[in-house]
Amino acid sequence: MCGIAGIISLNGRPIPGIEKRIRRMNKLLKHRGPDAKGYFISKNNLVALGNTRLAIVDAKNNFDVPMQSRDQKQIISFNGEVYNFQELKLNLEKKGVAFNTNSDTEVLLNGLENEGEDFLQKLDGFWSFAYYDESLNQVILSRDLLGEKSLFYYQNKNEFIFASEINPILEVAEESFEIDNESIVSCFRYRAAPPKKTLVKNIYRVEAGYGFKVFPGESKLQYKRFRKLKLEKWIDFFKSDPSEKIVKEKLEELIYRSCLSRVPAEVNFLSTLSGGIDSSLMNLYASRFGKNTIHTLFGKNNPDEAVKGNDLTEFNASAYVSKKLGSKHHTFTMYGDNVVSLYREQAANSFDGIFCEGSVHHRQLSLETNRLGGKVLLLSDGPDELLSGYSVDISAMQLNGFFTKRPMLSKICSRLSSSSLGRRILPTNLSRQITNWSHLSNAPFRFRPYHGGTTPDVLGTLFQEKEIKKTDNCYGTYHQDYTDIAQHLSISQKMALAYATTTMPDYFNLRSDRGAMRHSVETRLPMQNIELAEFMIATPEKYRFSKDRKNGKEVLRTLVKKHIGEKISSRSKYGFAIPTWMIKKFYKKFEFQEIIRESDAMQLYPFKKEAKKFFMNPKEGRHQWMALCLIMVKERLKRKDYGFKDIG
Template sequence: MCGITGIINLKNESPSRKVLSEMSFSLKHRGPDDEGLFIKNNVGFAFRRLSIVDINTGNQPILNEDSSIVLIFNGEIYNYEHLREELLNNGHTFKSTGDAEVLIHLYEEYKEDMLSKLRGMFSFALYDFKDNKFFAARDRLGKKPFYYTLQSGHLIFSSELKAILKHPSVKKEIDLDSLDLFMSYRYIPKEYCAVKGIKKLLPGHCLILKENSLNIIKYWDLDFSNKTEMSFEEASESVENKIIESVRIRLKADVPVGLFLSGGLDSAMVLNYMSRESAHPINTYSVIFDQKEYSEQKYSAMAAKIFSSNHNEILCVSDINQIFEEMPAFFDEPYADSSAIAYFAMTKVLKNKIKCVLCGDGGDENFAGYDWYNFNDIFYFWDILPHNIKKIFSKLRFGDLKKYLDYAQLSYPLRYLRYVSYFRPEHKNVLYKDEIKYLCGLSLAEKIMENTYYECKSEIETDKHLYCDFKIYLPDDLNVKVDRASMANHIEVRSPLLDHELVEFCASLPSNFKIKNKENKIIFKKIAEKYLPKEIIYRKKQGFSVPLKKWMAGDLGEKAKEIIFRENSACMKFFKKEEILRMFKTHEEGKVNYAGHLWSLLNFELWYSFYMD
């Protein structure tokens, strides 16, 4: 895994080597093993490498035979050996045995159509000097990041925001629309970025710059409309075969490959298939907590024993003050998914001990594993109730019933957004200072969710919610957590359940193969019954939960107050102090759980001080 960055000067001037070197150095954590710089005419590329495949000859930037094309690449192409053989048969010659050189020859052969042939996780950039064209692309599911900006006659791009901010042409100004998105989602979705004028290239898209004209093109989308006519048994067999192949191709590496093992179904099943493909025991790694209600130790140890792995347990202690202030330096934008605490803690302990692991991410998106998919049935019955019955229920407004009745008044996509949001519009209206309160009326968070929901080609509600998760939650929350936490600590994470061929097949499955009568992941659980005890398969989903409520009522909360209320803090520029104090007081008294809200404010403050001050 690697870091890439570069500059295209639109005035045909040579980019500054000093600036390019500073941009590259800011990505050193993504690639401690090697670095490379390339400057020619108006083009400057820089590269940082973490060596996983083709360790001896895989350095970049890489050039074709006549030096007319230069390329830098972050990621892994799992079918590169097959593509290399195809290119050799077409007369191409190679100097290395890795995947990066395959990309440059694929471009020579197929130009932009090369993207349909790639199977893996990637972001890359190349410049074609004969055609005077810059071409960049990001993988279908957004596993690898790509930021870019067009400012002051420069196209500047990078794997991470921090490298772009090293360029003197880039102004550090917060994008208020993105701030409002963060307050709704806990992360910044889609192409939006916390810094004004900078964008993210969307997953499944490519970027072409030619004759100073910039075009963004979608090359892939996920289609839920073409449903398979297979029986449940036939579909189960196909799902399993695709997972087996996906695991097999991700075990190819020139370094040992381990597994992040939670106590859940998905990573346990990945371990099952890894064990079958490997002649040696798999090294597995799990986070455990000293608070039993948050620890999955029992179940991860059970899975490790079943498949005879070399199991390693990493204690995530309750005092996280040594961790949380480090994280914003690596996450680029405001990000407040608290599960990142455990993930970052685990990768930090494993830094310099292992370079490559698999994980179980993707099972919930493929097979409808999240609790929120179950609410479709509840709302369906609400929608068909007679009006007079609805009036009776509306008067019974207590506990969770009040919350769900509030959701029921909204459209389907906005019900989903409310379910996953911490700060709702009415709360933001109280929290925001008057000069930025106008953001509450823009409803950008709602527009993004509604637009994404209606882009789905299926008319089935479960499919539409899955589509939203693949387009918003997966690339902008889950994949950000995995990429930034692992890259901060020199570890490559591979996700076999997010292989795009598997994802496309799962999208073709009828929704009742995935969820029925409030039972999630039906087809995957049936497959798992051949290998795992029901105690693992059918237990309540836990995820990478951390005891944030307790932490925020204790030492972490006190530290958060110091940071949020310090002199010249960003929170005091944008938010009302009295409302934040109220949230702290109410949380400490145990009246309302505001841990997630306060964690969001703390992370915004830490991000702002690191990137914008």
């Protein structure tokens, strides 16, 4: 994995200060690629590509980046991994293509040179890249299908500027940038800017599976989809009514194959192990059912771990699975005085619009992985979104089934949930569940996603109704490109499709990438192999939910029960990590109230007058954190300070 950057002339004139600017962009991507860096400038000065390298594949080969073809007519700046590159390399060699390295970068370069953009259909991996074909006067930019890697860009009449992160774009665009008002509301509602957008006005992110064709010296650009989820195969598979045994065998085969392909062959790695369903399975298969000793990692984030019923604590569950698999288990503490600076720096770097403290937790995992000598960290993200693992989604589906049979009661509860007074009449927990259910609709389809947890009452306190309405469909619905196939899906399958096409690329994966790469660690997501993701999206409800409808990911639970045991398979779903400010003795160290009191952000942006008073309430730690992200980004834009350092 690496960092990529570039500037392309759109007006036919040489790019001003081209070498100095591309070097500045590379400098701000050093953390993404500390092992090597380089840049390419076309002879006519219309194209500049920058690249920093984190050496993971062909790690001992110090080849130049960006990589050039033998005739130097094709150049690629690549961020990502192609897991099936050896197979693709053999196929290209059979066609007479010669190679100088054993890297996936060269396979991608030669594949694009020989087969064009169609080659992308063959890739198993994740990426963002820029491929310049001088002979065609064309630059192809592409982002992988589930958005494991991000790609940001800015365009004016003269230039097209892109990078793996926003900071390098801000550094060289030579413009003054402002906060985007619609993004503010979305960030407070979903903890993420709308798909395509960022917190910064006029800086955008490429959608997952999409990319550009840019023609240097010309103003025309083509924004197009390069990859698309193909659900038809698995819809037909389940329509054939396979036995439960066949379904489990196929799922296990897909997960096992994906996990093994994502274990790095040349560098040290760690694998997160929380003792939950997903991480337990990932480590089971990554270790070849315990035959290989792998290093597992657990971060303790709460001094007072609460459990449900007879569940093991997260700490004890992770230790139990580690012992079962024979892994070398590493644990560390994620809370304390020393982490406050991490939170502040992460807040101040929220240009992308991720207002989620989870990015800090990924930084902490990355820091510990780095300290232990690892370059790669395996994460088990994916099944909660694709196989109905979140309690809020399970509850919404339960109530949907209940109210479908009781239309009059459905109308009454829907009306109660639509008003602040009605929500106060209902008991707190029931009010939350019914409010969540009230957002669920099959035609037209929409739902309230897991990360859309800001309540209607809080949103109403902060923003005008017209501003809130603009963000209704930012998340909680699938990408419009899937309208036809969605007609063949159940409501829970549509929820999975919505997560896969919006939330995962533009919230979860963006969050983990920014957090982990800050400390030069590549994250790999075995549960997001494309074929596996397509299988999980197409999975019918009988394999998603337990018979009593109280648990999701039921088919995965049966695999855990078989291989690891009921102590783990029966555990409830617990969150990723709690933020340190929620631990009482650390709250004051964040100085939320002092920073908010001194800021004029609530007056400059589309907040209601009472918003500032709301943010001063010490009980609103999560919303204070979001306000901190906004305030610190605002100040950095004002100062034009885009470097990386501890802030505050």
